[in-house]
Amino acid sequence: MSKELLKGNVALAEAAVRAGCQAYFGYPITPQTELLEHMAKRMVELDRAFLQAESEVAAINMVYGAAAAGVRVMTSSSSPGISLMQEGFSYIAGSEVPAVIIDVMRGGPGLGNIQPSQADYNQVTKTAGHGDFHPIVLAPATVQEAIDLTMLAFDLADQYHTLVFVIADGAIGQMMEPAELPPMRELSARPSWALTGAVGRKPNLVNSLYMGADGLEELNLRLQDKLAAIQQNEVRYEAHLVEDAEIVLVAFGTAARVAKTAVQHLRREGMPIGLFRPITLWPFPEEELRAVAEKTGALLVVEMNAGQMLQDVQRIVGRDLPVEFLGRMGGQIPLPEEVETAARALYGRVLAQAPVFGNR
Numbered sequence: 001m002s003k004e005l006l007k008g009n010v011a012l013a014e015a016a017v018r019a020g021c022q023a024y025f026g027y028p029i030t031p032q033t034e035l036l037e038h039m040a041k042r043m044v045e046l047d048r049a050f051l052q053a054e055s056e057v058a059a060i061n062m063v064y065g066a067a068a069a070g071v072r073v074m075t076s077s078s079s080p081g082i083s084l085m086q087e088g089f090s091y092i093a094g095s096e097v098p099a100v101i102i103d104v105m106r107g108g109p110g111l112g113n114i115q116p117s118q119a120d121y122n123q124v125t126k127t128a129g130h131g132d133f134h135p136i137v138l139a140p141a142t143v144q145e146a147i148d149l150t151m152l153a154f155d156l157a158d159q160y161h162t163l164v165f166v167i168a169d170g171a172i173g174q175m176m177e178p179a180e181l182p183p184m185r186e187l188s189a190r191p192s193w194a195l196t197g198a199v200g201r202k203p204n205l206v207n208s209l210y211m212g213a214d215g216l217e218e219l220n221l222r223l224q225d226k227l228a229a230i231q232q233n234e235v236r237y238e239a240h241l242v243e244d245a246e247i248v249l250v251a252f253g254t255a256a257r258v259a260k261t262a263v264q265h266l267r268r269e270g271m272p273i274g275l276f277r278p279i280t281l282w283p284f285p286e287e288e289l290r291a292v293a294e295k296t297g298a299l300l301v302v303e304m305n306a307g308q309m310l311q312d313v314q315r316i317v318g319r320d321l322p323v324e325f326l327g328r329m330g331g332q333i334p335l336p337e338e339v340e341t342a343a344r345a346l347y348g349r350v351l352a353q354a355p356v357f358g359n360r
Contacts, residue, residue: 002180003178003180004178004180004181005176005177005178006143006176006177006178006179006181007034007174007175007176008143008146009032009035009038009174010035010038011144011146011179012147012150012173013034013035013036013038013042014038014042014181015147015150015151015182016039016074016102016150017043018151018183018184019150019151019154019155019185020072020185021043021048021072021073021074021100021154022048022049022071022073023043023048023049023050023072023073024043024050024074024075025050025063025066025073026053026059027055027077030078030106030114031078031114031115031116032076032077032170035102035173049066049071055084056081056082057085057087057088059075059077059085060075060084060087060088060089061088061091062075063075063092063099063101064091068097068206069190069194069195070195070196071188071194072098072100072157072187072188073100074099074101074102074154076101076104077102077103077104078103078105078170079105079107079108079112079119079120079123080110080111082124085101086127086128087129087130089101089129089135089163090130090133091129092163093128093129093133093208094208094219095206095207095208097206098154098157098162098163098164099157099164100153100157100163100164101135101164102150102165102167103120103124103165103166103167103168104167104169104170105118105169105170106331107119112330112331114170115170115331115332116169116171116173116254117170117305117331118303118305118308119305119306119308121303121305121308125137125282125312132224133223133227134227134283135163135164135165136153136156136157136160136163136165136230136234136282136283137280137281138152138153138165138166138167138236138280138281139166139167139252139253139281140166140168140172140253140279141253141254141256141277142177142179143176144177144180147179147180147181149166149279156234158188160226160229160230161226162226162230167253168253169253169304172253172254234280235284235288236279237276237277237278238256238275238276239274239275239277239288240260240263240276241273241274242274242276242292242296244274245273245274246271246272246273246296246350247271247273247274247296247298248276248296248298249262249263249273249274249276249299250278250289250300250302250309250313251277251301251302251303252277252279252309253304254304255302256275256277259302259339260275260277261339262343263275265340266340271347274296276288276292276299284312284316286316290317293316293321297350298321299323299324300323300325300326300339300342300343300346301313301325301327302325302326302327302334304327304328304333304334305329306327310323310325322349326339
């Protein structure tokens with residue numbers, strides 16, 4: 001198949017269609033509205049379910065209902081809309097039904113603006129609803145990866161009966177890049193656990209309400225076992241030029257694109273610098289980052305927020321390794337020159353303390 005020039009939001013939507021998404025419910029919010037618009041056209045063309053809900057709260061509860069009916073279902077939104085969906089996320093997790101959520105992040109807090117941001121990191125990896133659960137969180141850095149990870153998201157949701165987020169900041173949603181779309185998949189058959197009217201069979205039950213503590217603890221223990229299996233099997237990351245790196249940048253999404261450009265520039269200057277890019281923000285590639293950290297002099301975390309992933313990085317590598325931060329907020333994207341300046345300064349400090357921090 002040949003590549004075509006695709007806008008990120010359109011690529012995300014078409015990937016969902018080709019992954020066999022049978023129902024989409026959403027509400028328009030910039031900078032992801034083109035995604036909803038593409039789904040409105042394509043789902044109707046294919047005689048699948050599309051509905052523009054009256055609110056994000058309504059949309060996520062429609063997703064919950066369709067997921068319980070055993071169809072591949074998705075919604076998409078941006079940061080304030082994702083906030084409104086939190087209760088529905090928790091119900092879906094507690095009911096153990098599969099669903100895919102695309103979050104094209106924008107600046108915050110509050111209504112913020114429509115510029116690209118990564119300020120939803122904590123919202124999707126730590127607090128996607130009340131209770132003890134995590135969704136799988138996939139973070140593409142290119143339009144092609146947005147397509148590939150959306151296809152993967154539906155498979156993982158079905159495999160683990162869980163929520164899967166694909167999170168891209170507004171820059172990825174709005175940019176255009178050459179990318180290759182996969183062939184159309186056949187629609188999945190309804191699974192045996194689905195709610196289909198109980199004609200000729202014993203009724204199924206999809207539920208997240210357990211009035212007794214024993215029953216709810218049993219559910220939570222099962223969820224924790226599932227999360228442990230996901231952590232064991234579904235970690236994804238990119239390690240770029242880290243083998244000999246004295247400084248390793250840690251970044252995801254658009255910030256990682258900027259960081260990789262900085263790495264290329266600094267490598268040409270002879271500076272031993274690399275990039276570690278988490279692709280799964282949950283499960284986070286903890287052991288893989290720890291292994292990289294053991295062989296380097298310092299880490300520089302680059303994000304489009306005030307340092308949300310930074311907290312995870314610091315926890316993972318401990319206090320012995322210098323970890324510094326470069327962040328832009330409010331919809332600002334860091335420039336490669338900013339990253340290069342911060343990396344040079346950090347490298348100078350590492351060299352000054354070489355007996356302590358050298359390439360270990």
